[in-house]
Amino acid sequence: MKNSDFSDQYDVNFSRRDNRKKDYGDTSSIVVIGASHAGISFVDKVRKNGFMGSLTLIDRQKGGPMQRPPLSKDFLLETSETPNSKYLLKTSKWYKDEKVILHTDVTVSKINLRKKSLTFSNGKNLDYDKLVLATGAAPRMLHAAQGIANVFVLRQPDQAMAIRKIAHSARNAIIIGGGYIGLEIAATFRQIGLEVSVVEVADRLLARVASPPVAELLAGLHQERGVVLYTGTGVEEVFQNNGLFSGVKLTDGTNLVGDILVVGIGVTPDSDLALQAGIETETTAGGAVLVDEYQLTSDLDVFAIGDVAFQRGSPLRLESIHNAQESGARAAAAIMGKPLPAVQAPWFWSDQYDANLQSVGIVPMGDRNVYQVIRGEFPEKRASFWSYRDKKLLAVEAVRDGASFMLGKKCLEENISPNPSLISDLEFDPMAWILKNSA
Ligand SMILES: Cc1cc2nc3c(=O)[nH]c(=O)nc-3n(C[C@H](O)[C@H](O)[C@H](O)COP(=O)(O)OP(=O)(O)OC[C@H]3O[C@@H](n4cnc5c(N)ncnc54)[C@H](O)[C@@H]3O)c2cc1C
DSSP states (O other): OOOOHHHHOOOOOOOHHHHHHHTOOOEEEEEEEOOOHHHHHHHHOOOOHTSSSEEEEOOOOOOSOOOOOOGGGGHOOOSSOOGGGGGGSHHHHHHEEEEEEEESSOOOEEEEETTEEEEEETTTTTOOOOOOOOOOEEOOOOOOGOOOOOOOOOSSSSHHHHHHHHHHTTTTEEEEEHHHHHHHHHHHHHHTTTTTEEEEESSHHHHTTOOHHHHHHHHHHHHTTTTTESSOOOOEEEETTEEEEEEEEETTSSSOSSSSSEEOOOOEEOOOOHHHHHHHEEEEGEEEEEOOTTOOOOSEEEEOOGGGGGETTTTSOOOSSSHHHHHHHHHHHHTTOOOOOOOOOOEEEEETEEEEEEEEEOOOOOOOTTTEEEESSSSSSOEEEEEEETTTTEEEEEEEEEEHHHHHHHHHHTOOOOOHHHHHHHOOOOHHHHHHHHH
């Protein structure tokens, strides 16, 4: 099946929504802006919770909604002109079976809270009873690199298509930003055969998201495979030749020549629609839409889920598939008046070369009282990094070590902290200990 089959079948006329309502014998309608991980999880769960009314998913991307994690990994290795349908989030049959109306290639430009109505960039309107904002986040671009050909950010499938088109004939790649996205792209580019330089302004990789030993382990992996890392230095100037990217000058004076530049310096919640409508946002969380534990915004008929949302009182805004799915499930339960699903410890994964990292909990950054206990064969093989403050377990980051990830997840969800002095002892059996202590 081609990805374009979706727009052919499902970019239906807006009046179809009313026909659907009759099918259900239920007059209420839920509209979701954003058909990605959060929006689709919500739709799936709200149907499972028994919602019989009209469900409409809207996205400005073309074609069937696709998974995001492969975009920095396997997706970039492929060379075909069209994306492989194995990356679709759902098949066309699923939308049909679940009676979900999918409008792609359509941008919502305005929300009118008083009239409970949306306006599209083509001037059409659509009313809702409940609205779910699942608009995600937008990648930041380096100001100096704007408008130059062969300079990219990566968030959406069309951006990944544009990157892979250039990457397979390029020689030297420069990646600005040593976070997870930048490092995953670096690993994939090395597999394609490019020379790769990664530039990170902080004094180490993953400075906002991983503990120092995990960053050290991953830096070693990249260096062994030939990636040149520049840390503690930023970009002073971006060079172009007749509008085509040609290299950068770093603030430490280094000149790098390149024919493709990927900027991975973080994202900003895509909350403009909410802000313009007068929905409360949180400046300290990058302008994310502020929600309560039901994912409800300051407007009683509008929910926000996934990367665009920030739950009041949280230590930080989460950006992960798990959060997209969990927040979607919470909003779906809340709308249907069902009990909220049990809260799980936040987790995400990253794949670089042969190393799979799974991280659960939140590693506080820049906290001198937080330390890591290493369990396993660091740095070569499988290892897990248990972050503690005093004797309280806060997070577990596991590299090639799914068992330790599961143990850490169980500990965090049951609020139990194995003694840090036992963790590094490979004779110690954490599972037996957990079973004994959680009984
Ligand atoms: C390359 C990449 C790799 C990743 N890898 C991992 C990983 O390995 N593990 C992990 O846990 N997480 C990973 N993530 C993060 C994860 O994909 C995100 O947390 C997740 O996609 C968030 O889902 P979302 O639905 O909230 O937002 P998004 O996926 O950003 O989707 C938002 C959607 O809303 C649409 N939209 C926005 N505004 C409008 C509008 N006005 N009108 C119409 N449509 C609109 C957008 O087109 C978009 O499709 C990765 C992300 C990227 C980009």
